[in-house]
Amino acid sequence: MxxxxxxxxxxxxxxxxxxxxxxxxxxxxxxxxxxxxxxxxxxxxxxxxxxxxxxxxxxxxxxxxxxxxxxxxxxxxxxxxxxxxxxxxxxxxxxxxxxxxxxxxxxxxxxxxxxxxxxxxxxxxxxxxxxxxxxxxxxxxxxxxxxxxxxxxxxxxxPGLLWYREDLLEDAGVDPAGLKTYDDLLAAARALKEKNSSARPIHMEKDPFLGQLWLEMLANQQGTSLADAGGKVRLDSKAYRDILTWIKDAVDDGLVTHAEYLKQADVAALENGQQALVPWAVWWSFAPQQLLKKTKGRWRAAPLPAWTPGGARSGAxxxxxxxxxxxxxxxxxxxxxxxxxxxxxxxxxxxxxxxxxxxxxxxxxxxxxxxxxxxxxxxxxxxxxxxxxxxxxxxxxxxATIPAAAPIPAWWTKSVDYLGNNLQRLMEGKMRPDDVIDDSTRKIQRNLVDRA
Known part of the structure; x- marks a missing residue:
């Protein structure tokens, strides 16, 4: 393909x-x-x-x-x-x-x-x-x-949305309306895996650039971002630690398909039922309209889960x-x-x-x-x-729920060499959340912020 x-x-x-x-x-x-x-x-x-x-x-x-x-x-x-x-x-x-x-x-x-x-x-x-x-x-x-x-x-x-296979969730007894928090999303993924042992229901992005962009969407839900309005790095925070810990839990439980956005392996996993939950931007709508032939008509969109009960249900x-x-x-x-x-x-x-x-x-x-x-x-x-x-x-x-943010710093793209790559190591089980935060913060500060 x-x-x-x-x-x-x-x-x-x-x-x-x-x-x-x-x-x-x-x-x-x-x-x-x-x-x-x-x-x-x-x-x-x-x-x-x-x-x-x-x-x-x-x-x-x-x-x-x-x-x-x-x-x-x-x-x-x-x-x-x-x-x-x-x-x-x-x-x-x-x-x-x-x-x-x-x-x-x-x-x-x-x-x-x-x-x-x-x-x-x-x-x-x-x-x-x-x-x-x-x-x-x-x-x-x-x-x-x-x-x-x-x-x-x-x-x-x-806006970020939760894309899901309606037929697979129904088969596993998962009500999409009940996916209100990211803990609920993990529970749904476990139910899908119980129904199908080969399922790895949650998409996580293998491309470092897109992975970091996705991470920023999840951070924006919590009203934060990699840098504040003055360009100061603020990765070392509860918000990022919660996201990275959630990713580690999903990886450790075998709930993750780690694939590049709409490349061959990703499309195959979407079509064969291995993936059923894709937290991604609204522009993922391109996939069922243009690429997913076998499962066209089975995908639906819902708000993202919130990080805390009653929290924002989307990020940019x-x-x-x-x-x-x-x-x-x-x-x-x-x-x-x-x-x-x-x-x-x-x-x-x-x-x-x-x-x-x-x-x-x-x-x-x-x-x-x-x-x-x-x-x-x-x-x-x-x-x-x-x-x-x-x-x-x-x-x-x-x-309507997306929080305000800060100007995106000039060094953001270059920071993928550190944060984006470390995020991949976390998804591969090779780093811990605190290691990602500490190593990325130190290298972004030293190699990008201080030099600018």
Whole structure:
């Protein structure tokens, strides 16, 4: 079986940023919580009769086509604004153009992971976002904020969900509604294994980058992250210790399938019933729709379990926003476009609604803007591959519980060499939770934080 292609999250080095370029040269010196120069502010919105021309960058692939359609709706609303919409390798090109200030777009799609470390090169959008702030996800605002100022226009929200095989849980006498805590999830996995001795019900990620991204989703549920707003490492905490201990317990009890996301071994384990419980982001919906032929229609989504009774039932796993370079030629018109796409009903409906690319609507994320996430007005349709489940309601309910976070530090991707790899050793039974915390903290501090 060939390695699957996942266009929405390519997998996924883009979900939190592939770019080691964000750690090189001048960029490394601008960590969250610092500012090399006074930020440039945008404070006014052009009128409906605005005229001009803008260049907008997006990644190639399915999302480019989705946004191209939505930009068509913008052109109808603002016929005097010409939009040059370009497909660009953003990870390879954007950071360098921000530094040099030449050949810049007026606006660009970008990973949340990159924005906190690039504030000196971006427009301060705080005043423009102010009217929408109270109705925007606290998480998305927090990862776009540096020194109290907002530098990215929040777009998608990627809530974590619990994906499960409905038929296997029913066979084992497990009620999905009863999976309220992570202890409940372990109990369900044990019941599935009693029913089928070859089952290893819980997916745990074998790719170090995705494994660390997954770990951060579980930490975000508890209101924490690898670094605080000032870039200080805070891995040594009860929240992380609880997660790592839970992982060790699952591994020790033989409840884990340790496989790379949607690679051949992972897909096979999902299809043959070995895996039945996948705590993952909403964009896992791609799997039953495109890859899982044998078990299509048997998978369902539910909120993540909570770490404590009554705790948050979701955390964010990845995400992207829009930025306006500080040296853009027509920044006001770029804001007009992003305001339309993110905060205006015709815009976000055009993005998330049915299209030739996603006939049922874009169902791999939800908007960060609360009025766009109305349960009674879904932007995408029930998913046939999930047995007709209303994924919209599950995802928007989960999104509403996601706690705020901190800007993602410039060194996050490089920290995978330490935390991501040590997490793999824990899943392989080669390290203990305290060893993961101590070794990772020491190496991240010495090799990344101190050097930055």
């Amino acid at each position: 060939p390695q699957p292609t996942v266009p929405r999250r390519r997998v996924l080095r883009g979900a939190l940023g592939a770019g080691a370029v964000a750690l090189a040269g001048p960029l490394a010196a601008c960590a969250p919580g610092s500012s090399a120069s006074e930020p440039r502010k945008l404070t006014g919105t052009p009128s409906a009769s605005a005229k001009g021309e803008i260049t907008i960058w997006n990644r190639s692939g399915d999302l480019f086509k989705v946004f191209d359609k939505a930009i068509g709706a913008f052109r109808k609303a603002y016929p005097n604004v010409k939009v040059n919409h370009q497909a660009v390798d953003i990870d390879a090109k954007l950071a360098n153009t921000l530094i040099t200030g030449s050949d810049l777009p007026d606006g660009s799609f970008w990973d949340d992971a990159k924005i906190g470390s690039q504030a000196e090169h971006l427009y301060d959008l705080t005043d423009l976002i102010a009217p929408y702030r109270d109705r925007t996800s606290a998480y998305k605002l927090s990862v776009n904020t540096v020194d109290g100022r907002i530098y990215g226009v929040p777009w998608d929200l990627d 796993m990845g995400g992207s926003s829009f930025i306006i370079p500080a040296k853009a030629k027509n920044p006001e018109l770029a804001w007009l476009l992003y305001e339309f796409l993110c905060f205006k009903q015709p815009g976000y409906t055009a993005v998330y609604g049915p299209s030739s690319v996603y006939p049922g609507g874009l169902d791999t994320s939800v908007p960060s803007y609360t009025p766009a996430r109305r349960a009674d007005k879904p932007l995408f349709q029930p998913v046939e591959a999930l047995g007709g489940q209303d994924l919209w309601k599950v995802a928007v309910d989960a999104a």
